[in-house]
Amino acid sequence: MARGGIGLAVLGSGAFPARADDAAAPAPANKKLGVALVGLGNYSQSMLGPSLRETRWCELRGIVSGSPEKRSTWARDFSLPAANVYDYEHFDQIADNPDIDIVYIVLPNFLHAEYTIRAARAGKHVICEKPMAMNPEECRQMIAACRGANRQLSIGYRLRFDPFHLEAMRIGQEKVFGPIKLIEASLGFNYPNPQSWRFKIKEGGGGAIMDLGVYCVEAARYLTGENPVRVTAQAYTFEKDRFIEIPESYHFQMEFPNGAISTHTVSYSSYVDRLYAASSQGRGWIELEPAFQGGAQAPIGRTHEGSLNIARVNQTTVQMDDFARCIIEGRSTRVSGEEGLADMTVIAAIKDAVLTGRTTTVSDAPPAKRTRPAADPSSANAAG
Numbered sequence: 078m079a080r081g082g083i084g085l086a087v088l089g090s091g092a093f094p095a096r097a098d099d100a101a102a103p104a105p106a107n108k109k110l111g112v113a114l115v116g117l118g119n120y121s122q123s124m125l126g127p128s129l130r131e132t133r134w135c136e137l138r139g140i141v142s143g144s145p146e147k148r149s150t151w152a153r154d155f156s157l158p159a160a161n162v163y164d165y166e167h168f169d170q171i172a173d174n175p176d177i178d179i180v181y182i183v184l185p186n187f188l189h190a191e192y193t194i195r196a197a198r199a200g201k202h203v204i205c206e207k208p209m210a211m212n213p214e215e216c217r218q219m220i221a222a223c224r225g226a227n228r229q230l231s232i233g234y235r236l237r238f239d240p241f242h243l244e245a246m247r248i249g250q251e252k253v254f255g256p257i258k259l260i261e262a263s264l265g266f267n268y269p270n271p272q273s274w275r276f277k278i279k280e281g282g283g284g285a286i287m288d289l290g291v292y293c294v295e296a297a298r299y300l301t302g303e304n305p306v307r308v309t310a311q312a313y314t315f316e317k318d319r320f321i322e323i324p325e326s327y328h329f330q331m332e333f334p335n336g337a338i339s340t341h342t343v344s345y346s347s348y349v350d351r352l353y354a355a356s357s358q359g360r361g362w363i364e365l366e367p368a369f370q371g372g373a374q375a376p377i378g379r380t381h382e383g384s385l386n387i388a389r390v391n392q393t394t395v396q397m398d399d400f401a402r403c404i405i406e407g408r409s410t411r412v413s414g415e416e417g418l419a420d421m422t423v424i425a426a427i428k429d430a431v432l433t434g435r436t437t438t439v440s441d442a443p444p445a446k447r448t449r450p451a452a453d454p455s456s457a458n459a460a461g
Contacts, residue, residue: 109133110401110404111139111176111177112139112177112178113137113163114141116184117147120183124371124393128393129394134401135400135401138157139161139163140157141164141168168195178201178202181204185280186211189206189210189219190216190218190219194218201228202223202404203228203231205231207234208424209420213421213425216414216417216421217418220418229410234396235392236292239376239390240387241365241376241378242365242368245296245300246299248354249354254363255357256335257335257356258336258356259338260301260339260354262296263293263341263350264342264368265348266347267345271321275345276321276322276345278322284320285324285326285344292369294331294427300354303334304422305331305332306438307438308436309435310330311327311329313325319346326347327341350366352368360381363379364378365377365378399411419445422439
């Protein structure tokens with residue numbers, strides 16, 4: 078989903094990095110990879126563009142937009158040559174541009190698969206914003222296209238690079254407080270524009286379950302290190318004049334192989350932003366609130382032992398630098414297309430549970446992986 082964060086604002090193995098100064102040395106200038114942003118909406122404007130001024134292993138070298146005004150402004154602000162500025166009609170010409178190594182898809186959900194596949198065919202590595210696609214089959218097509226072109230595909234899971242979420246992942250997967258048995262992850266805000274593509278079923282795919290639900294599903298998966306096996310779900314609409322094609326809010330529950338249960342609410346009408354997990358032994362728990370939004374003041378975390386005093390990072394800077402390093406060093410990204418497919422498989426099951434009113438089995442998801450990073454978090458620049 079291309080947006081500027083939550084609401085209308087800036088919404089492996091080894092040790093978990095927690096400090097913002099754990100960064101590796103910057104890449105030599107001649108090794109920096111070139112990134113082209115496809116779509117210059119709020120998320121590119123407020124998050125990705127500024128972050129690309131801080132990256133050490135990649136830099137902005139191209140843009141794709143249907144707006145002449147945006148193309149002119151971005152080209153001026155980032156000193157981009159005219160040859161690296163594209164409209165959508167000429168997007169495929171990016172194949173002939175050696176300045177561009179990575180294409181970052183920041184478009185409405187229904188365009189993710191098309192432009193990822195076209196970018197791969199153009200010989201470019203791809204980062205695609207979440208949710209990865211409209212359905213699992215599109216995800217598989219995207220993975221196949223990138224694999225066939227021998228190019229890497231990464232999904233824009235910035236929180237997999239955030240020290241607070243990495244600590245939550247460590248506590249959950251390493252059973253620091255005992256096995257996690259209860260998870261609550263919810264995200265919502267009041268989206269005021271019913272004319273947005275997010276409110277169109279054919280363009281957004283289903284509303285909050287797509288754009289916000291992916292955060293909650295992902296969090297429960299990386300806290301447990303498992304994929305859910307069964308889901309139940311309900312959808313509600315109270316403002317029927319505003320929510321015509323999509324539900325206003327979703328509530329869903331997931332069961333995991335180890336016995337953990339998770340509960341979730343996602344909404345386009347009410348604010349919530351919380352991740353909580355509790356163990357079955359003693360009184361151990363961890364909470365992030367706010368949990369999922371971007372910006373210099375989030376997340377905020379604590380456990381039953383006290384506050385988490387962890388240096389914050391620019392999540393998208395670290396995310397993009399890590400992908401560039403993966404390409405340069407010939408290693409796989411921890412936020413692969415398979416991770417996006419796993420989340421979309423769960424979301425498809427949640428949608429089915431809403432339609433049928435029955436418990437739905439989650440099937441055909443890629444095997445769960447413990448996606449903990451190596452000790453070096455790439456360019457972990459402090460955000461505050």
